[in-house]
Amino acid sequence: xxxxxxxxxxxxxxxxxxxxxxxxxxxxxxEIAARVDIGKSAVHNHLTTLENYEYVxxxxxxxxxxxxxxxxxxxxxxxxxxxxxxxxxxxxxxDETGELVNLLVEKNGKGIYLYQSKxxxxxxxxxxxxxxxxxxxxxxxxxxxxxxxxxxxxEIIADQGLPELTPQTITDRDAFxxxxxxxxxxRYAVDREERLNGLRCIAAPITDDxxxxxxxxxxxxxxxxxxxxxxxxxxxEAVLGAANVIELEYNYS
Amino acid sequence: xxxxxxxxxxxxxxxxxxxxxxxxxxxxxxEIAARVDIGKSAVHNHLTTLENYEYVxxxxxxxxxxxxxxxxxxxxxxxxxxxxxxxxxxxxxxDETGELVNLLVEKNGKGIYLYQSKxxxxxxxxxxxxxxxxxxxxxxxxxxxxxxxxxxxxEIIADQGLPELTPQTITDRDAFxxxxxxxxxxRYAVDREERLNGLRCIAAPITDDxxxxxxxxxxxxxxxxxxxxxxxxxxxEAVLGAANVIELEYNYS
DNA sequence: AATAGCATTCAGTTATAGAGAACAAAGACC
DNA sequence: GGTCTTTGTTCTCTATAACTGAATGCTATT
Numbered sequence: 362x363x364x365x366x367x368x369x370x371x372x373x374x375x376x377x378x379x380x381x382x383x384x385x386x387x388x389x390x391x392e393i394a395a396r397v398d399i400g401k402s403a404v405h406n407h408l409t410t411l412e413n414y415e416y417v418x419x420x421x422x423x424x425x426x427x428x429x430x431x432x433x434x435x436x437x438x439x440x441x442x443x444x445x446x447x448x449x450x451x452x453x454x455x456d457e458t459g460e461l462v463n464l465l466v467e468k469n470g471k472g473i474y475l476y477q478s479k480x481x482x483x484x485x486x487x488x489x490x491x492x493x494x495x496x497x498x499x500x501x502x503x504x505x506x507x508x509x510x511x512x513x514x515x516e517i518i519a520d521q522g523l524p525e526l527t528p529q530t531i532t533d534r535d536a537f538x539x540x541x542x543x544x545x546x547x548r549y550a551v552d553r554e555e556r557l558n559g560l561r562c563i564a565a566p567i568t569d570d571x572x573x574x575x576x577x578x579x580x581x582x583x584x585x586x587x588x589x590x591x592x593x594x595x596x597x598e599a600v601l602g603a604a605n606v607i608e609l610e611y612n613y614s
Numbered sequence: 615x616x617x618x619x620x621x622x623x624x625x626x627x628x629x630x631x632x633x634x635x636x637x638x639x640x641x642x643x644x645e646i647a648a649r650v651d652i653g654k655s656a657v658h659n660h661l662t663t664l665e666n667y668e669y670v671x672x673x674x675x676x677x678x679x680x681x682x683x684x685x686x687x688x689x690x691x692x693x694x695x696x697x698x699x700x701x702x703x704x705x706x707x708x709d710e711t712g713e714l715v716n717l718l719v720e721k722n723g724k725g726i727y728l729y730q731s732k733x734x735x736x737x738x739x740x741x742x743x744x745x746x747x748x749x750x751x752x753x754x755x756x757x758x759x760x761x762x763x764x765x766x767x768x769e770i771i772a773d774q775g776l777p778e779l780t781p782q783t784i785t786d787r788d789a790f791x792x793x794x795x796x797x798x799x800x801r802y803a804v805d806r807e808e809r810l811n812g813l814r815c816i817a818a819p820i821t822d823d824x825x826x827x828x829x830x831x832x833x834x835x836x837x838x839x840x841x842x843x844x845x846x847x848x849x850x851e852a853v854l855g856a857a858n859v860i861e862l863e864y865n866y867s
Numbered sequence: 868a869a870t871a872g873c874a875t876t877c878a879g880t881t882a883t884a885g886a887g888a889a890c891a892a893a894g895a896c897c
Numbered sequence: 898g899g900t901c902t903t904t905g906t907t908c909t910c911t912a913t914a915a916c917t918g919a920a921t922g923c924t925a926t927t
Contacts (some may be wrong), residue, residue, distance in 0.1 A: 365663050365665070366877095367658075367662070367875095367877090368662070368663045368666065369660050369663045369914085369915065370913095371622060371625065371914085371915080372624065372660060372663045372667070373663060373666075373667060374884095375622075375628060376669060383685075383686060386693075389904070389905075390904070390906085391903080391905080392904095399885065399886085400886055401886095401887095401904085402886075402905095402906080402908090405620075406618065406621065409619070409621070410618050410621045410622045410626060411625060413618050413621065413626075414625070414629050416629060418721075422893095422904070422905065425690075425693065426686055426689055426690045426693070427690060428691065428694065428719075428726050430683055430686035430687040430690050430744075431687035431688075431690055431691050431726070432636075432687070432726075432744030432745060433679055433683035433744070434683040434684035434685070434744065435684070435743035436636055436679055436683075437678075437683050438684050440639075440679070452705070466681075468681055469668060473681050473684070473685075475681070475684070489688050489689065489692060490684055490685075490688035491682070491683075491684030491685030491687065491688045491689070493685070619906085619907070619908090620884090622883085622884065622885095623882090623884085624884080624915070627915095642874080643873080643874060643875085652916065652917090653916065653917055653918070654873095654874080654875090654918095655916075656917080658875065658876095660915095675873070870925105870926085871924105871925090871926085871927100872923100872926100873924080874923075875921080876919105876922090877921095878918100879916105880918105881914105881917095882914095882915080883913085884914080884915095885911090885913085885914105886910090886911085886912095887908105887910095888907105888908090888909095889907085890905105890906080890907075890908095891904100891905080891906075891907090892903100892904085893903085893905095894904100895901085895902075895903090896900085896901080896902095897898105897899095897901095
């Protein structure tokens with residue numbers, strides 16, 4: 362986490378290139394070279410090497426992220442202890458509610474979507490497995506932070522602040538602390554369009570036997586389709602139920 | 615695919631290191647250095663750099679594959695056209711049969727498991743999403759090859775041969791061609807413990823509108839639990855049904 | 868307390884990643 | 898259809914940064 366004493370620059374450049382390809386949804390040599398601090402020929406050398414190792418696919422003059430990453434990614438996910446027990450519950454909750462259900466874990470102060478299951482009426486979103494998000498502006502992130510020591514929360518906020526993503530984002534530190542307190546009380550978190558306009562979530566933490574959060578599970582739905590009754594009554598109950606089952610299985614088996 | 619004219623060695627080494635970490639399920643500096651052709655200190659530099667980019671996690675003195683790969687992997691999978699339409703059918707087939715259901719695509723002459731869904735009684739296997747397999751020894755691979763031009767099959771076999779993985783693996787070229795012919799006839803493939811002792815599969819190709827295979831879907835089950843009746847009657851029907859739905863959705867919408 | 872087995876640091880050396888120009892190929896535009 | 902532009906690819910040279918190997922520091926074990 363601290364800057365490496367003797368970094369290998371090429372490693373960094375490799376991943377910069379890969380992230381650019383992902384961001385542009387496929388890109389050519391010149392396009393990439395324009396965004397990374399090395400020349401065309403060097404980028405070309407990188408890409409042909411990556412292609413050789415099958416980590417990128419070449420399609421005409423466009424390079425794309427290769428499926429080989431799925432091997433590493435799925436492996437990393439399977440190694441995450443909560444994944445195995447949570448997966449089936451996430452699926453079930455998606456079936457039951459018909460909405461989009463997410464599972465998030467924290468890593469280095471950010472959230473990573475570990476798994477996602479689409480119910481019948483699930484919203485189409487910018488979230489996908491592996492995506493990183495800020496913790497303060499999602500129900501999932503708030504649920505996780507509410508069940509972590511104060512110092513951890515302090516550190517993360519000191520590091521990242523409380524940037525405003527929508528008019529509803531909580532940007533005031535005191536208000537945020539009050540919010541966490543409320544979440545601890547009711548054991549679930551509500552996201553009222555705090556990350557994305559038009560999107561609300563109900564999220565519950567998944568805690569270990571000393572009540573520290575390991576992950577969080579949420580149902581996300583569009584404001585205009587799901588009315589307040591269902592959102593504030595039925596959904597919290599469903600989410601809490603699922604979180605509970607996961608906790609039981611995780612902690613006592 | 616052809617060897618790069620001007621390879622970037624460091625890129626190759628980076629992925630070699632990552633693959634070693636995966637294979638060893640976490641490893642320390644010395645352990646990795648022993649398997650890769652560079653010294654301890656160089657490996658150390660690589661690892662601290664990778665950690666800095668959050669592509670590996672350091673846990674004590676062990677390095678592990680980071681969840682960041684899930685972002686790239688899930689992205690690559692989502693880009694694969696068949697995934698979106700096939701996923702729900704795979705889930706459904708797993709529910710219906712209670713067994714392990716797999717979705718495979720071909721890439722550079724190898725198979726890659728794109729998605730996997732576990733039914734209630736699913737066998738625990740060495741397969742995971744992103745894993746690569748030889749095509750000739752699995753039902754999925756044979757189903758894909760059966761619906762590709764002869765020249766493609768020739769090339770792949772010329773390149774990789776028909777290595778024997780179990781006593782049941784088809785290793786004779788003529789026998790293999792006859793097998794493909796039969797698969798084309800009945801539109802599904804049977805794997806009779808050809809890759810793994812004790813494991814049988816029924817697999818069906820998913821083809822495009824010109825009858826070329828795009829992917830294949832299979833049900834895998836242990837020999838000793840599933841009797842011949844169910845294996846040769848009920849399962850093929852279920853698998854063919856699912857493949858059919860996927861094809862319809864994929865080709866006509 | 869002593870040793871062994873690690874990770875980490877560091878200075879020196881050498882291999883190699885990258886620059887930059889030239890060439891090739893493919894479209895776009897008139 | 899030919900010219901101009903853009904982008905990919907090849908190639909040589911050089912500065913740089915990746916690597917070696919030895920030294921140091923840390924932790925655990927007996």
